[in-house]
Amino acid sequence: MDHRGVCEQNRRSGTDVSVNNQEDKRGSPMSPEMSPSQAYERLCVLAKEIAALRSVIRLLQWDQRLMLPKAGLAYRTDQLTWLTTIAHQKAASPEIGRLLGILESSGITADQTGNLGVNVREIRTEYNRETRLPEELVSAMSRAEAEGQTAWLDARDKCDFRAFSPTLKKILDLARQAAEAWGYAQEPYDALLEGYEPGLTSEEAARLLEALSRDLVQLLQAITATGTRPRTMLDKGPYPGDGQDRLCSSLVRRLGLDRDFVRMDGADVAFCEAIGPGDIRIVAKFNEKDFREAFFGCFHEAGHALYHAGLEAGEFGLPTGTCSSYAVRESQARLWENHVGHSPAFWAFWFPLFKEAFPQALDKVELADFMSWVNQVIPSFIRVDADEVTYNLHIVLRLELERDLFRGRLAVDDIPEAWNARFAELFGLVPSNPLEGCLQDVHWSWGSFGYFPTYALGNVYAAQFYDRARSDLGDLDSQLRAGEYGPLRQWLKENVHRHGQRFDPKDLVQHATGQPPSPKFLVQQLWDRYGEVYGIERSRPEMLNDT
Secondary structure, eight states, X not given: OOOTTTTOOOSOSSOOOOOOOOOBTTBOTTOTTOOHHHHHHHHHHHHHHHHHHXXXXXXXHHHHHHTOOXXXXXXXXXXXXXXXXXXXXXXXXXXXXXXXXXXXXXXXTOOTTSHHHHHHHHHHHHHHHHHTSOHHHHHHHHHHHHHHHHHHHHHHHHTOGGGTHHHHHHHHHHHHHHHHHHOOSSOHHHHHHHTTSTTOOHHHHHHHHHHHHHHHHHHHHHHHHHTOOOSSOOTTOOOOHHHXXXXXXXXXXXXXXXXXXXXXXXXXXXXXXXXXXXXXXXXXXXXXXXXXXXXXXXXXXXXXXXXXXXXXXXXXXSGGGSOSOHHHHHHXXXXXXXXXXXXXXXXXXXXXXXHHHOHHHHTTOOHHHHHHHHTOOOOOSOGGGOOHHHHHHHHHHHHHHHHHHHHTSSOGGGHHHHXXXXXXXXXXXXXXXXXXXXXXXXXXXXXXXXXXXXXXXXXXXXXXXXXXHHHHHSOHHHHHHTTOOHHHHHHHHHHTGGGTTSSOHHHXXXXXXXXXXXXXXXXHHHHHHHHHHHTOOOOOGGGSOOO
16 A cells, blocks of 8 residues: 555645646746746646545555445456556656656755745655656556455454465565665665654654553553443443434534544544545444444544644645654544543543443433443553553554564464463564454555554653643643643644655654653553552653653
8 A cells, every 4th residue: 555645635626636747938948048946836736646646545545445346346457556556657757757857956945844845845755765666666566456356354253364365475565675775774674664754763663662562561561450341331332323423423513523524434444544635534333232443443533634634734745745754643643632632631521421322321321430431441452442551552563473474583474372372472462364464454465564663652652742742732631621632733734744844853853842752641641540540659750761
């Protein structure tokens, strides 16, 4: 799956995107007398052409996941392969290289925080990565990834990792070829991480997760030692789907997402896809025995959608209208889902609405018992269902396995055994089947190696953004109790969204919060919340790792 353009969003409809390379009245793009301003204008036209192609690719991928008849999968694979190849050809075209050369030699890009400087810098970065990939490899990767999703779904239906193994070997081999083509300083996995989180190395990711998991294991041990379990088990329902749908729709509207440009659907997997200007798709997974899957999933995906909607208008297709990184993008979803959605202040407003929607399940339930259930900490097999305390341990497992795959220390056929062994060490549990273990995530079928660490880093960024927003906004809890999310949404737009790729991720966190990225904010916030829920003492400051 081609993720390179997924964060682009523009609220202006009717973006003018040229679909040809014909000369205009100012002269040919190849003209030696082209001025820097003409070169920049032409570069933006080409960037928007590429963005338009990638938006069509995303639309076809959304359709494949939700609507496409099974008999159409083979031709959809052809369509995606063709379009991905064309997008690559455009992104790696010599014309872009010549335009960049004109601009970089003119001195016009001296201001690296202005729109022109940012766009030239980031288009150069992408151009360098695109030109290092042979066209044949791009086509092969696109085809393998389209086929990979089908193979993964079939393997899940059979509950058999061996049915997916041959396809995964092919995808892994292509990803290794791409890493070699891109180049790296230390290990191949670094080249893959760069595509999702610029500047992040394998060693840095491993150190951060080690520090984070060490502190969170201490918290988990303290919680486990209490022997406390939720006072009310509410995972029986019933929570009728129509009631869940109404509440999710109400949440999306209250968050400030205009229904005119957000479409909501139900499916087996929750996700958000920003197709293009005025077109964001949110998909929720409804479970009538447990509303949390749909509601918190919708909250999470709405956080992504708010980031897309908060980018600068008129910049669709350009780096200034693109998310800073996948970790920053994830931080916006985790901030709304976890820091807002699991707070007592948030539920002071929403709990009465839930009792009204689901009287059979919640009529006699008190808010304190409800909050105990919503914020329970129980190690479990499935990453997307994990609580806040144990979630990052799931990412530790995946990072370790992916690094071993690319170092040649782990063979694809040995993944189930390695997964189960490491899962037992981290969680004290052993998956009973591949659906609880190594077949649960779709990412490898897309070739998305290097993606998982951005989830943990997104959690770190989210906590730091939220800490600063609380400080700047005053009594944020009072706003949440009133169901008022505008001030927080505006703070995020002003300090995070509108900058696009103006700053690299670490500098963006520094710019927004006044401090470099640190896991200490996440650890302390989790101790605050779950210390109250479970009646345990907050960790001492010296327990917090500041990596």
